[in-house]
Amino acid sequence: MNFFLRLKFRTKIILGISGIMVFMVLVLTPSVSRIAASALVKESKKRGLALAGGLTIRAVDPILTMDLLRLRNIVDDVQTMGGGIVYAFILDAKNQVLVHTFQNGFPLDLVTVNTIEDTTTSRIQLLDAGTELIYDFAAPVVIGDSQVGTGRIGLSRSIIQRSVNRLILTIAALSAGTFFLAILLGGLFGRWVTTRLGLLKKHVEEIVKGNLDHQTGPLLKRNCWEIMNCDLKKCPAYGDSRRRCWYVAGTMCAQCDHAMYPQKLQSCHTCPIYKENVGDEIQDLAETFDVMALSLKTHISEIKNYQEQLIQAQKMDSIGKMAGGVAHEINTPLGIILGYAQLLQDDVDPEGEMIKELQIIERQTKVCRKIVADLLKFSRQTETAKREMSINNSLLETIALVEHTFRLDKVLIQTDFEEEEKNIVGDPDKLKQVWLNLFNNAKDAMPDGGLILVRSRMDAEKNLVVISVADTGPGISEENMKKIFDPFFTTKSVGKGTGLGLSVSFGIIEDHDGRIRAQSPLPSDLKMEDVTDSRQKRPGTVFVVEIPVAPLVSTD
Amino acid sequence: MMQSIKKRADISILYLLLIGLVTALVCTGCSEDEPVVRVDLANRTELTLAQPAQAVTYAYLPQYSHSISFERHWRLVERLTAATGLHIRQVFPDTFDAHIKMVERGEIDISFSNPFIYIKLAETGATAFARIIESSGKPDFMGQIICRRDNERIKDIKDCPGKRWIAVDPSSAGGYLFALGHFIEQGINRQDFSEIAFAPGPGGKQEKVVLAVYTGQYDIGSIRNGTLSILKDRIDLSQVRILAETKPYPGWVYAARKDLDPEIIDKLAQAMFTLSMEDEKDAVILETAKMRGIIPATDIDYDLVRDLADKLQMR
Numbered sequence: 001m002n003f004f005l006r007l008k009f010r011t012k013i014i015l016g017i018s019g020i021m022v023f024m025v026l027v028l029t030p031s032v033s034r035i036a037a038s039a040l041v042k043e044s045k046k047r048g049l050a051l052a053g054g055l056t057i058r059a060v061d062p063i064l065t066m067d068l069l070r071l072r073n074i075v076d077d078v079q080t081m082g083g084g085i086v087y088a089f090i091l092d093a094k095n096q097v098l099v100h101t102f103q104n105g106f107p108l109d110l111v112t113v114n115t116i117e118d119t120t121t122s123r124i125q126l127l128d129a130g131t132e133l134i135y136d137f138a139a140p141v142v143i144g145d146s147q148v149g150t151g152r153i154g155l156s157r158s159i160i161q162r163s164v165n166r167l168i169l170t171i172a173a174l175s176a177g178t179f180f181l182a183i184l185l186g187g188l189f190g191r192w193v194t195t196r197l198g199l200l201k202k203h204v205e206e207i208v209k210g211n212l213d214h215q216t217g218p219l220l221k222r223n224c225w226e227i228m229n230c231d232l233k234k235c236p237a238y239g240d241s242r243r244r245c246w247y248v249a250g251t252m253c254a255q256c257d258h259a260m261y262p263q264k265l266q267s268c269h270t271c272p273i274y275k276e277n278v279g280d281e282i283q284d285l286a287e288t289f290d291v292m293a294l295s296l297k298t299h300i301s302e303i304k305n306y307q308e309q310l311i312q313a314q315k316m317d318s319i320g321k322m323a324g325g326v327a328h329e330i331n332t333p334l335g336i337i338l339g340y341a342q343l344l345q346d347d348v349d350p351e352g353e354m355i356k357e358l359q360i361i362e363r364q365t366k367v368c369r370k371i372v373a374d375l376l377k378f379s380r381q382t383e384t385a386k387r388e389m390s391i392n393n394s395l396l397e398t399i400a401l402v403e404h405t406f407r408l409d410k411v412l413i414q415t416d417f418e419e420e421e422k423n424i425v426g427d428p429d430k431l432k433q434v435w436l437n438l439f440n441n442a443k444d445a446m447p448d449g450g451l452i453l454v455r456s457r458m459d460a461e462k463n464l465v466v467i468s469v470a471d472t473g474p475g476i477s478e479e480n481m482k483k484i485f486d487p488f489f490t491t492k493s494v495g496k497g498t499g500l501g502l503s504v505s506f507g508i509i510e511d512h513d514g515r516i517r518a519q520s521p522l523p524s525d526l527k528m529e530d531v532t533d534s535r536q537k538r539p540g541t542v543f544v545v546e547i548p549v550a551p552l553v554s555t556d
Numbered sequence: 557m558m559q560s561i562k563k564r565a566d567i568s569i570l571y572l573l574l575i576g577l578v579t580a581l582v583c584t585g586c587s588e589d590e591p592v593v594r595v596d597l598a599n600r601t602e603l604t605l606a607q608p609a610q611a612v613t614y615a616y617l618p619q620y621s622h623s624i625s626f627e628r629h630w631r632l633v634e635r636l637t638a639a640t641g642l643h644i645r646q647v648f649p650d651t652f653d654a655h656i657k658m659v660e661r662g663e664i665d666i667s668f669s670n671p672f673i674y675i676k677l678a679e680t681g682a683t684a685f686a687r688i689i690e691s692s693g694k695p696d697f698m699g700q701i702i703c704r705r706d707n708e709r710i711k712d713i714k715d716c717p718g719k720r721w722i723a724v725d726p727s728s729a730g731g732y733l734f735a736l737g738h739f740i741e742q743g744i745n746r747q748d749f750s751e752i753a754f755a756p757g758p759g760g761k762q763e764k765v766v767l768a769v770y771t772g773q774y775d776i777g778s779i780r781n782g783t784l785s786i787l788k789d790r791i792d793l794s795q796v797r798i799l800a801e802t803k804p805y806p807g808w809v810y811a812a813r814k815d816l817d818p819e820i821i822d823k824l825a826q827a828m829f830t831l832s833m834e835d836e837k838d839a840v841i842l843e844t845a846k847m848r849g850i851i852p853a854t855d856i857d858y859d860l861v862r863d864l865a866d867k868l869q870m871r
Contacts, residue, residue, distance in 0.1 A: 064622040065648045068605075097603050105600030113593050128592045144627040144844075 009197070010190035017186035021179045029175045036171065037164040044084075044163075045135065048155040049122050051078055051085070052139035056151035059090050059141050063098070063149045071099040084159030086134050090141075091150040098149070110152070114138045119147040126157065133157035196282045203289050212297040215242055217287040224273045228253065244277055247291045261291070312482065319487055320507065327375040334372060338365040374500040375487065377430070377507055384427040384511060388550050391456055391465050392417045394428055398435040399454065406439070410449025413439070418456045422549045424465055430508045434516075437501040438469040438543050444492060445473030445541065453526065459546070464514075467545040468526065475520035475539030484518055514547035611645035612820060617655050617669040622648040629668070631841045639827035642820060652727075656680070659813050666824065667811045670729055671861040672870065674809045678855055681814025685825050687853035688808050692782045695851055696804035699734030700783070702769055703776045705797040710775060713739075713800045717748040719775035722768045724761045725754055730780025731762055734802040737864040763787055770796055805864070806857045810850070825852065 007015070055078050062070035075088040079101045089100030091111070100106050114125040114136045122139040134154045141149035199216050206214035224230070224245040225238050232238055235252040237245035245251050246268045249260045257267035268274040279287070341362040348354040399413050406413060442452045450472040457466045476484060483489045485506040490499035509516040521539030614633055616625040625648060637644045647664060649655040652673060658664040660680040667677055674684060690697050703710045710716065716739065724731025732754075736746070746752060753774065755764035762783040769777040770791050776799065784793055810828065812821045828850040831838045842848055865871045 061622045061648075064626050064646075065650070096606060098605070100603075102600065105602045107595065107597045107600050109595040109597070109599060113595055126590045126592045128594045129597045130594075133592070143623045144630070146626070146630050148626070 008194070010187070010194045013190035013193070014183060014186045017182050018179075021182045025175045025179060029171060033168045033171050036167050040164050040167060041160060044155065044160045045124055045137075047083070048124070048135055048137040048153055049139065051081070051155075052122060052137040052151050052153045054078075055088060055090070055153065056139045056141040056149070059149060059151055060143060063090070063092060063141055064143075066098075068099060075099050075101050078153060084156040086132075086154035086156050088151075088153045091152065093146075093148050095150070110136070110154075114152065116140050116147075116150060119145070127154070133161075135160070193282070196286070200282070200286055200289060203286070203293075207289075207293055207296070212293045212300070214293065215290050217242075217244075217283060217290045218279075220244075220277055222276065224251075224253075224277075227273050227276060243291055243294065244287055246271075246274060247287065308482065312485070316485060316503075316506065316510075319503075323375040323487055327372040330368070331372050331376075334365055334368050338362060338369065341365060371498060371500065374498070374504045377433075377504045384430060386425050386427050386512075388423045389426055389428050389431075390421065390423055391431075391467060391547070392421050394426075394431050395435055395454055395456065395467065398432050398439065401432075402436065402439050402443075406443055406452075409443060409447075411443045411446055411452060412450075413452045413454060416453065416455040418458050418465070420458065421456060422458060422465065424512070424547045425550045426512050426547065427508075431512070434505040434508050434545070435469070437505045438545075441501060441543075442469060442471035442473065442541075445471055455526075458549075462546075463549045464546045465549060467547070468542050469545075470522055470526055470540055470542035472538055472540045476518060476541050481518060481520065485516070509545055509547070512547050514545060516543060516545045518543050608645065609643055611643040612665045612824075613647045613663060614644050614666045615647050615649055615655060615658065615664040615668065617667070617673055618649055618651060619670075628845050632845050635831070635838075635841050636824060636827050639830070640820075640823040642823060659811075662813055662815070665813050665816050665820070667813070668808060669811065670808055671806055671858055672727075672729055672733065672865060674811055675858055675862050675865060675871070677811050678858070682811040683814075684809045684811045684853045684855050684858060685821055686810040686828050686850050687806055687857065688810075688847040689849040689851060690782070690807045691846065691848060693848055694804070695807055697730050697807050698781050698804045699730045699732075699738065699802040700779050700781050700798050701735050701738070701776055701800045701802075702766065702779065702784075702796050703799050704769060704772060705795050707775060707797075710799065713742050713744075716776055716799075717744055718750050720751040720753070721749045721776050721778065722753045722755065722765050722774040723778045724765055724780075725757070728761070728780075729805065731765065732778055733864065733868060733870075734780075734805060735778035737867050738800060738802040740867050766796065767791070803860070805860055806853070808847075809853055809858065 004012070055074060058074045059071060061067070062074070071090050075090060078088040079085050087101050087110075089102070089106070089110070090098045092098050095111055095115075097106055097111065110127075113127060114123055116123050116138050119140045119142050122137060125136045125138070127134040127136050133156075135157050137153045137155065139151045140147045141151060203214055203216040219241060223241055225232075225235075230238065230253070232252050235250075237243070237248045237251045240248060245253075245256075246265055247261045249264065250258060253271070253273075255267060255271060257264045278284075341358050345355055345358045345362070348358065395415070395417070399415065403413055439452065442450075453468070453470045455468040455470070457468075458464075459466050480489075480491065485502050486499075487503040488499035489503075492499075506516055518541060520541040522542050526542060614629070614636075616629050618625060620628075626646060629646060633644050633646050636642070644666075647658070649658050649664070655664065655667065655669065656673065656676055659667050659677050659682055667674075667682060669677060674682075678684070687695055689695050701713065701716075710719065723735065726732060739745070739748075751774075755761040755768070762779050763786065765777040765779050766783060766787055768774045781801070784796065784798075787793065810824075812824075829852065831842055831850055833839045833842060833848055862871070
């Protein structure tokens with residue numbers, strides 16, 4: 001058993017087919033041969049009886065008239081028919097040989113070896129003549145109830161046997177031919193199956209190695225959109241030559257079930273695409289592997305994305321805590337420095353050099369305090385004054401503040417606000433600071449001018465207000481994208497920014513139980529023409545802020 | 557490498573099995589399971605036919621095939637052999653003329669023939685000694701002339717001239733010759749009919765005449781008596797009218813050739829006369845021979861036939 005299990009699949013197929021064929025040859029061929037041989041012998045016997053019967057019918061009148069010439073002609077006619085007829089002769093009612101076809105006398109043994117006892121039936125007797133076997137057929141010549149003679153014919157059994165042997169050899173040759181053909185076809189079939197299984201194995205090995213782009217299923221001659229003459233480019237199956245459309249959810253053909261695979265497959269059995277492209281079980285398996293690899297790839301990307309977000313969140317949390325701690329510790333000495341710097345200004349000559357230096361100390365100390373204050377905001381350790389407010393109004397107020405200045409720098413602001421907006425609970429000043437940071441960032445990214453699109457939307461499903469601030473700037477590289485919310489990270493030149501704007505915004509939004517994220521280049525769902533019409537095509541960046549809608553307050 | 561060798565060895569065993577099987581099959585086909593009788597075909601002898609023993613020869617006028625002649629009379633011949641102790645052998649002349657000539661040459665001792673042949677045999681010296689009782693139960697038989705009952709153009713025999721006549725056969729006594737003699741006695745000759753046709757053969761000729769008249773193909777027909785009763789279940793006999801009947805004539809006759817030993821004739825006659833339909837075995841013999849009995853006859857009984865033959869210019 002273990003030996004059999006160790007055999008290759010192809011060998012097993014060949015052995016299986018060989019086993020079946022050997023069984024068939026062993027069981028069926030002997031039976032068929034025996035039946036066929038028996039049928040051939042029976043037919044030969046029937047022929048002999050028919051010849052003997054014909055002979056006796058023709059012999060009736062000549063026997064009555066003792067017309068020996070006619071009788072002789074009759075037996076000669078029978079013998080000239082050939083086909084193994086050894087002899088023919090006719091006896092009268094007294095078993096006297098009237099005519100025969102033998103040369104040089106008549107073998108007397110024949111008269112008594114096959115005697116008819118019943119006048120109504122013929123008789124067959126196998127004779128051994130030494131050199132050959134002969135079937136002797138005896139048929140009575142009967143008129144009414146009276147037997148007036150007997151017709152006898154000898155048919156060579158050896159000739160019948162030769163026909164039987166030819167038949168058996170033919171059957172055996174056919175069986176052998178079928179046997180070899182079955183083995184050949186079995187081998188080819190086994191090879192075909194094992195080759196395809198080998199491809200599957202290789203595919204799995206590639207997956208194990210991490211190569212999820214490897215494809216096993218054969219490429220289609222005609223894809224679904226070609227079969228259906230379809231130009232629905234929004235359909236997820238359109239242009240996807242890797243997957244059969246029945247594996248793709250959300251396909252847009254009228255008859256398509258919108259469920260996922262495999263439930264969807266129920267609606268595919270009558271589909272012309274399915275009928276044309278469906279393969280056997282192995283092809284199904286290969287295609288399922290391909291779908292699995294693609295699905296794995298998607299899921300792994302999502303997991304990586306979530307992982308990065310988690311790391312980022314943890315990092316920001318740690319940085320926030322540290323920044324908060326540091327700011328607290330620095331805030332007091334800074335206050336003392338500032339206090340003393342201001343006190344000292346009262347003690348020095350107002351026209352002297354010293355007061356200028358003290359003013360520098362005071363100014364820089366205030367800068368430090370501003371930084372510390374920002375750090376505290378980032379770490380959400382500042383006081384907030386939240387109330388129910390309108391996002392659209394907050395955005396409009398901030399836009400009004402900067403619009404004029406921006407226009408001077410050739411940066412235009414477009415708005416696209418949700419008409420049925422819902423209020424949020426937030427700190428208006430802090431949120432204004434967020435918008436201001438985002439607008440300034442956008443403007444700074446477009447030194448030669450550009451367009452800023454400010455959009456607000458309601459996400460009714462998640463009960464969020466979604467604010468997008470998109471620019472037509474050069475975008476953010478993938479590498480920088482991971483760091484943009486880090487404190488002190490900036491791509492601006494020294495002295496242009498502290499690198500705390502986005503991190504402060506991040507902290508404020510987190511404080512509002514919201515999320516802020518950036519995306520570059522711009523996604524397709526933003527109206528690109530609105531954003532890029534005035535500039536050359538640049539990837540652009542969008543900051544998306546999601547803030548929960550204010551909870552409903554009961555009026556009771 | 558070892559695995560490959562092993563696999564080849566396995567397949568070789570399969571092939572060997574197959575070859576063995578083919579051989580076994582061929583041998584199976586050769587096997588013999590029927591009882592065999594040994595014969596020596598080399599032990600040969602030149603054969604000569606034994607001369608037939610001296611016998612009284614008996615012949616039935618060959619109006620049918622030899623096998624029918626044999627079939628009808630072999631039981632009667634066997635009975636006569638048993639009853640007389642004579643060795644009687646049935647012989648089979650091929651034609652009527654051959655029958656007459658064989659009687660004349662003495663090759664047929666006892667002839668069974670119709671009356672018209674008998675009068676020819678009598679001219680060679682043969683003598684009638686017995687005649688049969690017909691299936692009708694009478695030793696005589698007659699001819700009948702028939703027409704359709706609704707044929708208003710034929711009221712009686714005198715209306716037959718100019719009509720179409722179908723008869724059984726030119727040599728048929730009851731089916732043609734008797735009727736022709738009757739017409740001649742009525743002054744109507746062959747040429748007076750618009751057509752004289754004969755029933756197509758072979759077999760069932762008497763019935764074919766009746767059917768031809770019944771279906772209107774011919775105006776009149778001639779048959780031997782007894783034919784209509786054979787057809788009573790097949791056609792509506794009330795549609796057939798018997799226009800005339802001929803006089804009765806003696807039926808089939810047994811005649812002994814010239815110079816046959818009278819003792820033999822007597823033995824045979826006595827054996828024939830004892831056959832009776834009352835006896836079960838005799839009835840089988842008589843029915844097989846299509847007769848109901850055999851009664852004595854003399855040559856004078858056939859003068860009527862001779863007269864008719866004269867009228868018909870057959871002699």
